[in-house]
Amino acid sequence: MIRLLKRLRHAFRLEDGTATLEFVLTVPLLITIFMASFESGFLMIRSIMLEQSVDITMRELRLGHYTLPDAALLKREICNRTIVFRDCEANITIEMTRISTTSWTLPTTAIACVDRSEEIQPVTSLQIGQQNDIMLVRVCVVQDAMFPMTGIGLGLPKDGHGGYGVVATTAFVTEPS
Incomplete structure (x- = not known):
């Protein structure tokens, strides 16, 4: 019994494999941080590309x-101007609303994005304004997260198939002809 205790005491004093232990503990954390950073950057690229193409x-x-x-x-036209969206035309919704200049009432609900888990697509209005009308345009494109189980991919609101909506909003005044 004393011999077993001496061996155990000797085994606990050994420092072999400490670098391996540190590696095993830190690498998954570093990979998770990298994947979350990459997802965040790609989300930003998608958002900027959508804003630019809508504008x-x-x-x-x-x-x-x-x-x-x-x-x-x-x-x-919007999908042709973006290169980072997969199957853009099937996953995009456009809502164009005329804003009254007397009441200045803006839409109070969020734009309805495509839900790929359902056959029925959301109904959105597309009003083409007359001269000098103020138009509010909201566009939503649903895309899949690259790493849905890490970082920002976990916190994004998703549809039934795990896609999140990238939304762009703009306004303009219809030019007189």
Whole structure:
């Protein structure tokens, strides 16, 4: 019995493998931080690309470069200007609302994004304004997180298939012709 205690005491005093233990404890944390940073950066890229493409498309619309614009045309134009969205035209919703200059009432609800777990898609209004009308445009594109179980991917609100909505909002005044 004394011999066993001496061996155990000797084994606890050994310092072999301490670097391995530190490596095993810290590397998963570092990988998680890296993945969360990468996800956060890619979310920011998606958001900026959507904002830019919506701004350019709405500029073209307000200047009258589109004859008889409809939702399909605006979806196609916005999606053609972004390169970071997968299956953009199927996962995008556009809402265009005329803002009254007498009451200045803005929409109080959030934009309805596509829910890929359901066959029925949200109904959004697309009002093309007349001269000097103030138009509020809200666009939502649903995309999957790259690393849904780490970092920012855990905190994002998701639809039934695990996608989160990237939203862009802009406003413009319809130019007189």
